[in-house]
Amino acid sequence: MDESRVNSAEGIGADLHLELSGPGSGRAALIRALRDAVRGGRLAPGTRLPPYRSLAADLGVARNTVADAYAELVAEGWLTARQGSGTSVAERAEALRHAVRAPRTTPPRARGPRHDLRQGTPDASAFPRSAWLTSYRRALQQAPNEVFGPGDPAGRVELREALTEYLARARGVLTEPGRIVVCSGFAHALRLLFAGGVLRGPLAVEAYGLGFHRELLRAAGVRTVPLPLDEHGARVDRLGHERAVLLTPAHQFPTGGPLDPGRRAAVVDWARARGAVVLEDDYDGEFRYDRKPVGAVQGLDPERVIFMGSVSKSLSPAVRLGWMVLPERYVEGVLAVKGEREAWASVLDQLSLADFISCGSYDRHVRRMRQRYRSRRNRLVAALATHAPHVEVTGVAAGLHAVLRLPPGTERSAVKAAAWQGVALDGLAEFRHPDTDMPADEGLVVGYATPPEHAYGAALDALCAVLPPQVTACDPQPRNPE
Structure with missing residues (x-):
């Protein structure tokens, strides 16, 4: 085949890793290596192979050696060659590959649940692809050259400026760009604060929360002290000599409800008196349905x-x-822990998010999703009122999940029944701190955001089918949503 007609952009050829070993000439070894690559699936049908000259240079063999090997494999049906189009793996090589593949010895990959009602994840199908792409392109076009070098451990100033404006407007946060450090999420923030030694325990936490966070803190050598919960949130009056307290004041996770205004002021007074610090996890801060916005505790005392x-x-x-968003005295310590080269947060994603916030797309997306999730919440409550009126629903005035209260002794069997029917959800016991002295409530933590819209009705039907029947009579309608 005359390769002179292959365009110059392709003339260099794609990288192709081949090991020429075993008996025989270079031509025989190359044929064997190419066959093995197709058999093993490394070269899929339709894959374009490098031109003769490029592969010969890479392998240190003569150009004719590559040409002869390609020609033989074309004759055998492993490859195809067309004038001006180069050499590719033949489509029928798929059948040849399966014919010589060894019998499968590994078990098939386990299938996921039919209905995913676990908490904590949004509807993936609702990601605003077009708006995000617009912001990404605009950010990339406007990015200064320095963006493509080592990143600032504090994060791009464009994003920190956008967050300063947004958090002040939407969450009542008082800050400036120099006191914001960009990270990859809440768990990363905890690691920076505690594993890096910026803060130390003991740390007071809510009696119900994510076990993953407790494990992360334990790995960092931090002892956690559980605070009981009631209808007003965490019992901050039980705080003692801890050095810090971690709260979800906008919407307690997972039981639901905001922290009472009096307790918000009280925990700040405690921190001032003790020289301690409050860690505010703004869980579900944007998603509220039946109540007025709850501002950040940070606004009461940014230091x-x-x-x-x-x-x-x-x-x-x-x-x-x-x-x-850090008090000034912690900024330097956090940046020292992160180091000079930020390896966690993509600079291009930071610039895209900055644009996404600044142009108003983030606000529009949150409002749109707030309406969608409100509708999901309403459908869940209505389905339970119809099919399981004995089940009390709580924690639904905000957030992406609800807690279904169950009679004593029924939670474990309900979780098992759900799993058997392909419904993924969590029992309330999964989130209980092992050292709390609170009475153990039983219930299901049901996320209503994850299923795609077309599958949500079937997910609700499956949920209602696994709830325990014949329980102590409760109100026919859900009680106080919090």
Whole structure:
């Protein structure tokens, strides 16, 4: 085949790793290596192979050696060659590859649940692809050359400026760009603060929360002290000699409800008196349905509160971006822990998010998703009122999940029944701190955001089918949503 007609952009050829070993000439070894690559699936049907000259230079063999090997494999049906189009793996090589493949010995990959009602993830199908692409392109076109060098451990100033304006307007946060550190999410923020030694324990936490966060803190040598919860949120009056407290004041996770205004003021007073700090996880801060907005505790005392948030639920967990709004005395320590080269947060994603916020797309997306999730919440409540009126629903005035209260002794069996029917959800016991002295409530934590819209009705039907029947009579309608 005359390769002179292959255009210059392709003349260099794609990289192709081949090991020429075993008996025989260079031509025989090359034929054997190419066959093995096709058999093993490394070269899929349709894959374009490098031109003779490029592969010969890479392998240190004569150009004619490559030409002869290609010609033989074309004759055998492994490759195809067309004038001006180069040499490719033949489509029928797929059948040859399967014919010589060894019998499968590994078990098939386990299938996921039919209905995913786990908490904590948004509807992936609702990601605003077009708006995000517009912001990405605009950010890339306007990016200065320095963007493509080592990143600032604090994060791009464009994003920190956008966050300063947005958090002040939407969450009542008082800060400036120099006191914001961009990270990859809440868990990353905890690691920076505690594993890096910026803060130390003991740390007070809510009696119900994510076990993953407790494990992360334990790995960093931090002892956690559980605070009981009631209808007004965490019992901050039980705080003692801890050095810090971690709260979800906008919407307690997972039980639901905001922290009472009196307790918000009380925890700040405690931090001032003790020289301690409040860690504010802004969980579900943007998603509220039946109540007025609840501002950040950070606004009460920016020097005693570390405010942490992310876009993992408002936008997508695939956009690995979060932030810490720090008291001034902690900024230098956090940046020292992060180091001079930021390896966690993509600079291009930071610039895209900055544009996405500044042009108003983020606000529009959050409002749109707030309406969608409100509708999902309403459908869940209505389905339970019809099919399981004995089940009390709580924590639904905000957020992306609800708690279904169950009678004692029924939670474990309900979780098992759900799993058997292909419904993924969590029991309330999964989130209970092992050292709390609170009475153990039983219930299901049901996320209503994850299923795509077309599958949500079937997911609700499956949920209602696994709820325990014949329980103590409760109100036919859900009680106080919090």
